[in-house]
Amino acid sequence: MSIKETGVSYYGLSYVEHARRDFQEMVDHNCTAVLLALSEFDIDFWWPNIKEIVQAGKEAGLTVYLDTWGIGKWFGGEPPSLFLTNNPGNRQVSALTGEALPAVCFNSRAFREYFFDICQRLAREVDADGFFWDEPHYALPKSYASITGSAGDDWSCRCPYCRRMFEERYGYEMPRQLTMEVKRFRQDRALDILENASRRIKAIRPDSKIICCVHATLGTYYVTENRGYDDWDKVAASDACDVFSTTILSYQLPRSFFRSITERTVEIARRHSVGSQRWIMGYYQEPENLDEIKDIVQLYAELGVESLFAWTYRGGHGTALAAPRALELWNMIGNAYARALI
Numbered sequence: 588m589s590i591k592e593t594g595v596s597y598y599g600l601s602y603v604e605h606a607r608r609d610f611q612e613m614v615d616h617n618c619t620a621v622l623l624a625l626s627e628f629d630i631d632f633w634w635p636n637i638k639e640i641v642q643a644g645k646e647a648g649l650t651v652y653l654d655t656w657g658i659g660k661w662f663g664g665e666p667p668s669l670f671l672t673n674n675p676g677n678r679q680v681s682a683l684t685g686e687a688l689p690a691v692c693f694n695s696r697a698f699r700e701y702f703f704d705i706c707q708r709l710a711r712e713v714d715a716d717g718f719f720w721d722e723p724h725y726a727l728p729k730s731y732a733s734i735t736g737s738a739g740d741d742w743s744c745r746c747p748y749c750r751r752m753f754e755e756r757y758g759y760e761m762p763r764q765l766t767m768e769v770k771r772f773r774q775d776r777a778l779d780i781l782e783n784a785s786r787r788i789k790a791i792r793p794d795s796k797i798i799c800c801v802h803a804t805l806g807t808y809y810v811t812e813n814r815g816y817d818d819w820d821k822v823a824a825s826d827a828c829d830v831f832s833t834t835i836l837s838y839q840l841p842r843s844f845f846r847s848i849t850e851r852t853v854e855i856a857r858r859h860s861v862g863s864q865r866w867i868m869g870y871y872q873e874p875e876n877l878d879e880i881k882d883i884v885q886l887y888a889e890l891g892v893e894s895l896f897a898w899t900y901r902g903g904h905g906t907a908l909a910a911p912r913a914l915e916l917w918n919m920i921g922n923a924y925a926r927a928l929i
């Protein structure tokens with residue numbers, strides 16, 4: 588057994604005294620860590636209480652990470668983006684139709700300044716243990732991309748910033764086709780902002796642990812979704828990654844897929860001497876037999892995963908994305924964690 592950390596995500600940050608009770612419930616469910624999902628609205632509006640809530644988490648004995656949840660709709664997550672609301676420009680642009688998409692272009696100067704400012708403010712004023720880069724990705728036409736591949740032909744971003752930068756680098760206009768050069772350019776730009784942010788955070792808080800969590804996709808010779816973070820070696824080798832993490836998998840996928848994704852995650856992490864983390868789906872869906880959660884956790888432990896997290900607290904109880912038996916699922920995750928930590 589090698590699991591060193593068991594955690595859960597937590598959102599709806601508001602009152603410290605409520606969070607304190609919830610943190611105790613997490614400890615009672617054998618969690619050693621919590622991931623605070625911070626939306627742009629939380630950061631803007633609940634700022635004083637975020638600092639207090641982090642403190643309360645640490646007092647409960649939890650390791651506390653900050654998740655830049657859904658920021659700019661560049662990171663994964665449901666919350667809306669204040670930046671998108673307040674900035675009609677600076678959006679990613681479809682390569683084929685030229686339409687602006689509901690996601691920021693993270694290569695735009697305006698968004699980079701905004702994002703770096705958030706990271707530096709959090710690093711300076713909030714006494715957390717680390718940051719979590721939550722499923723960063725280029726916008727994709729969702730209907731064309733699936734967890735098993737089959738990405739469509741369209742891609743982003745071909746906005747004026749990206750076109751200008753591409754032309755400066757290669758000396759010709761950015762193609763509308765996803766050529767080798769375009770793929771490399773997209774990957775390099777996608778990592779650049781995370782590396783830059785990570786360095787800024789460490790300049791303020793050197794011990795901050797940066798977890799980079801990418802989509803758990805096939806990424807094989809035949810199938811890649813071209814989200815910009817598909818080259819796992821490149822991600823794990825970057826300055827934006829102290830812990831290499833891959834996201835949740837649908838319980839409808841075969842268990843062999845759970846195994847291969849986890850084997851690849853651990854292998855990549857070891858190759859680059861960084862930590863490894865896997866996620867469990869603890870909302871929306873559940874296996875028919877909840878006991879299977881224990882088997883999956885056991886599998887991850889046997890394969891050498893160091894950190895294990897579930898999304899989310901109480902199985903998403905009370906949200907549109909609650910698991911059918913949310914509270915039972917949450918209890919089962921707690922039981923599975925107890926065994927994994929032995």
Ligand SMILES: [Zn+2]
Pocket residue numbers: 678679680692693694695744745746747748749750
């Ligand atoms: Zn762009």
